[in-house]
Each structure stands twice: as structure tokens, then as C-alpha cells.
Ligand code: ADP
């Protein structure tokens with residue numbers, strides 16, 4: 001399912017003078033099926049407002065542009081939101097705050113039950129078990145526990161199980177790593193990669209963490225003032241001075257290191273993932289074309305790196 005937004009505009013409290021606020025101001029974006037796509041931009045730039053349109057949580061306002069998600073036309077009054085929501089799963093910031101049922105199994109089953117009233121108890125249990133196992137939890141051990149007795153990382157996994165249990169084609173995550181410690185964050189993002197490989201076609205990640213975006217997103221759109229000011233690979237976005245200035249975004253670590261090295265006359269041309277950056281850096285350390293570059297590196301890094 002492709003997502004196509006054309007000139008999408010949205011105003012909060014449009015009829016209340018003084019309170020009315022235009023959060024989206026002509027958004028144009030196409031997200032192809034199969035991508036891990038980043039939505040980035042400063043707080044207040046319109047990211048959450050935009051992604052909540054994708055599953056119809058926020059309705060497209062009258063005369064406010066066009067939005068299509070696969071075959072669903074979200075400007076159509078007759079749009080079947082229930083069936084759309086089974087195909088577009090959404091996870092909000094701090095999803096663990098939305099856990100509510102008495103047991104993990106009930107919590108995970110909730111949305112699925114809602115979408116498929118005619119599933120038998122057995123089918124339901126089977127689907128729940130599958131979702132719980134996919135997110136890396138032990139079904140038998142956890143199914144009867146209270147969601148409130150789980151660790152932070154486990155809670156987030158249960159929350160995502162409750163979304164993917166409906167087998168959505170598109171998974172939208174608003175600030176998925178917020179509030180997790182570095183280890184929990186890495187584990188959760190590795191889980192997303194696994195889901196993307198085996199289970200969910202398209203993943204859209206809203207984040208203000210540029211390291212996360214550089215590492216995991218193939219492409220991203222930059223929001224500023226309710227508009228998209230750039231779309232591209234992390235490498236394209238983080239090398240565009242104009243976009244960075246206008247959006248006020250930080251650089252991922254790999255990009256700021258690339259910049260610092262460049263100011264010393266050393267060009268590292270990586271895709272900005274840590275793995276690619278490190279490989280290219282080590283290659284440059286060993287085989288750097290110019291003598292002054294190699295000398296510079298030798299000052300920076302331990303000698304043993306050059307012996308191997
Ligand atoms: P982001 O997710 O990029 O931080 P949001 O989409 O949440 O941005 O918000 C965009 C703008 O809309 C912000 O200025 C925010 O204050 C405003 N806004 C968000 N929600 C509401 C609301 N319910 N009522 C009025 N204004 C809102």
C-alpha cells in the first residue's frame with residue numbers, strides 16, 4: 001500500500017477564533033510500499049498530526065487536499081476506516097500507558113477482536129500467541145500476567161504485539177524509542193528490523209532522534225512549520241545545509257564526524273550508518289590517498305589499528 005498525500009492541510013479548532021491553529025500547511029509526500037521511512041522535524045512541526053491522518057484517527061478536513069492509502073481514499077465520506085485501521089497499525093509515544101486489560105493475552109487480543117468479530121476463541125488465541133512470540137516474549141510465561149507487572153521493555157513489546165496481531169501492512173510508530181535506555185532502545189529497534197523483514201511491509205517511524213533515523217531509515221521526510229521541506233536518504237538530508245538550517249535538526253553522530261573529518265581534508269563517503277561509516281573510516285585510515293591524511297589519522301588513532 002502506497003501512501004500519497006497531496007497538498008494536505010489541517011487546522012486544529014478551525015472555528016474557534018484565537019484557538020485555531022494550522023498544523024499542516026500543504027504536505028506533499030509519497031511513501032512507497034516496503035520502506036522503513038522516517039518522519040523527522042522539530043517538536044511542533046506537524047509530524048504527529050500528519051501520521052494520525054494515515055489511519056484516519058484525524059480526518060481529512062473539507063477542501064484540505066488529498067490523502068490516499070493504498071485503495072483507501074481518505075477524503076471520501078464513505079471511507080471504511082475500520083478496515084483501513086486493520087491494515088495501518090499505529091503505535092503512539094509511550095504505548096505502555098495504553099495497556100489496560102487484566103492479562104497480557106487480553107490486551108494483545110483487544111484490537112484484533114474489534115476488527116474480526118467472528119474469529120473463534122481458538123483462532124484468536126493462536127493469533128495472539130503468534131504475535132507475542134514474534135515480539136520475542138514467551139507466550140506461556142506471560143499470557144496470564146498483568147501488563148502492569150512487566151518491565152518497561154516487555155510492556156513496549158506487548159503494546160506492539162497488540163498492533164501487529166491484526167497483521168497490518170503498514171506500521172506507524174510515533175517516537176518509538178522515547179524513554180527507553182540505550183539497551184532497551186537498541187533491542188526495540190532490532191525488533192522493528194525483524195518485523196520489517198518478516199511481518200510488516202512498510203514501517204513509518206516518527207522520531208527526533210537523528211542517530212536512529214540515520215541507522216534505520218532508508219528515506220525520510222523533513223517537517224518544518226507544517227510542511228515537508230525535504231525528502232531523501234539520510235545522506236542526502238544531512239548533507240543539505242539549507243534543509244538543516246531551516247529545520248533546526250541536529251546531525252547524527254556519523255554526519256557530524258564526517259563534517260569534522262572533512263574540515264581536516266578527509267572525505268568519508270558513507271551512508272551514515274555506523275557500520276558503513278566505520279568501514280569507510282578504517283579503509284581511509286589504512287589506505288588514505290594522501291600522506292598528510294594518513295599522518296592526521298595516525299595522530300588521532302592508536303597505532304595498533306595500522307598494523308592489522
Ligand atoms: P510534532 O508531532 O511535530 O511535535 P504536532 O503534530 O503534535 O507536532 O503539532 C503541530 C502543531 O499543532 C503544534 O504547534 C501543536 O502545538 C499544535 N497542536 C497539536 N495538537 C493540538 C491540538 N489538539 N489542539 C491545538 N493545537 C494542537
Ligand code: MG
Pocket residue numbers: 047048049174
Ligand atoms: Mg509528535
